[in-house]
Amino acid sequence: MSSSAGARADLRDLCDRAARGLVDGPPLPALVPPEPSAPTREAAVLVLFGVLDAVPATVPAPRVGHAPHDLDVLLQRRARGLRNHPGQISFPGGRLEPGDTSPAAAALREAAEETGLDPRGVEVLGTLPPIPLTVSRHVVTPVPAWWTTPSRVAAVDHAETLDVFRVPVADLLDPAHRANVAVRDGRLSVPAFVLGDDLVVWGFTAFVLDLVFDQVGWTVPWDRTRLVDRPR
Numbered sequence: 001m002s003s004s005a006g007a008r009a010d011l012r013d014l015c016d017r018a019a020r021g022l023v024d025g026p027p028l029p030a031l032v033p034p035e036p037s038a039p040t041r042e043a044a045v046l047v048l049f050g051v052l053d054a055v056p057a058t059v060p061a062p063r064v065g066h067a068p069h070d071l072d073v074l075l076q077r078r079a080r081g082l083r084n085h086p087g088q089i090s091f092p093g094g095r096l097e098p099g100d101t102s103p104a105a106a107a108l109r110e111a112a113e114e115t116g117l118d119p120r121g122v123e124v125l126g127t128l129p130p131i132p133l134t135v136s137r138h139v140v141t142p143v144p145a146w147w148t149t150p151s152r153v154a155a156v157d158h159a160e161t162l163d164v165f166r167v168p169v170a171d172l173l174d175p176a177h178r179a180n181v182a183v184r185d186g187r188l189s190v191p192a193f194v195l196g197d198d199l200v201v202w203g204f205t206a207f208v209l210d211l212v213f214d215q216v217g218w219t220v221p222w223d224r225t226r227l228v229d230r231p232r
Contacts, residue, residue, distance in 0.1 A: 004051050004068050008125075008146050010216040011049060015126025015144055023215060025129035026207040042130075043138045044103035045093030046111040047208060048074040048122065049169070050147030058171055067173055067218040072166040073209070074153065075201070076115065088231075089201045091208070092117075092164075095138070103127055103141035115164045116156050121149030128211070133204060142208050169218070171195055172209060178222035181230045189227060200231045 017023050051070050078088050092111035100106040104127060108119040128142040155161040171177060172193045180189035181202045191210045192202035201209065213219045 004071060007049065007068050007071050007216075010218075011144050011146065011212070012125050014212065014215050015128070017215075018128050019126060023129060023211075025131045026211045028131055028133065028204065028207055040132065041138050042096040042103070042106075042141070043094055044096060044107040044110070044127075044141045044143055045091035045208075046074070046107040046122075047091055047128075047142050047144045047212065048111070048117075048147055049144070050150060058168070067169045067213075069168075069170050071169040073169055073172070074111075074115070074117075074147070074164070075167055075205070076155070076164045077162040078160070088203060088205070089199065090205050091142070093140070093143075103130075104143045107141075107143040107145075114156055114161050115153040116151075117153050118149070118151035121147060121151050123148050128208070131204070131208070140204065144212065167195065167201075172201070173213060173218060173220050175220050175222035178224075179226040179228045180224070182227055183230060192228060194228055200228070202231065 014023065049071060051068075051072065074092065075089050076092055078090050092114045093107050094110040094114075096103065096106040097109075100109065104124045108122060108124070111117055111122075112119050123146045125144045125146055128144065130139045130141045132139050153164045155163050172195070177194050179192045179194050181192040181200070182189050190202060191206040192200055193206055193209065194200050210219075
């Protein structure tokens with residue numbers, strides 16, 4: 001099990017390799033047919049890691065592989081009335097706006113607007129390859145970052161975000177919490193992290209987490225044939 005400093009170095013190395021074109025984005029399936037005439041919009045999400053609080057992971061340390069036991073990632077639950085991905089667990093983020101100088105700037109701005117975090121305490125480590133989402137016609141850039149000085153977070157606008165919370169990475173990596181979710185009438189499955197009946201991370205967010213964990217060597221072998229129902 002590595003230290004928090006080692007985890008930050010792992011993530012920095014991942015971003016450095018991505019900048020050199022050595023990391024491919026996750027193979028997201030086209031859940032809906034793409035519309036050739038429809039414009040795509042740029043967006044970015046903040047994949048924020050760090051030691052967010054003193055609450056330990058719930059799984060025993062030997063089961064989490066090389067990831068630190070006190071490492072967390074910041075997630076939020078989208079409001080159920082949103083047009084795209086309602087009620088899903090997601091990273092903070094959103095569309096690039098005219099004043100944004102980069103995907104990283106957009107991810108920080110959106111995260112501050114959605115969660116109230118202080119961006120001065122966030123160190124951007126780089127970016128991962130942009131990922132097209134046909135269901136919402138966005139191209140999304142994941143922005144890995146390290147929370148050097150954690151600040152208070154909460155859902156700022158409940159019309160967009162129901163709640164904001166930290167999740168121990170060790171709990172995500174626990175093989176007992178890994179599964180696949182059936183989509184497209186059961187003809188396709190996508191990665192998922194099942195932490196409870198009301199806390200299932202799947203879709204785009206799970207794809208990004210799965211990519212990061214695999215690339216930095218934190219993944220613990222799990223039953224890739226396990227299938228769970230898609231959250232309602």
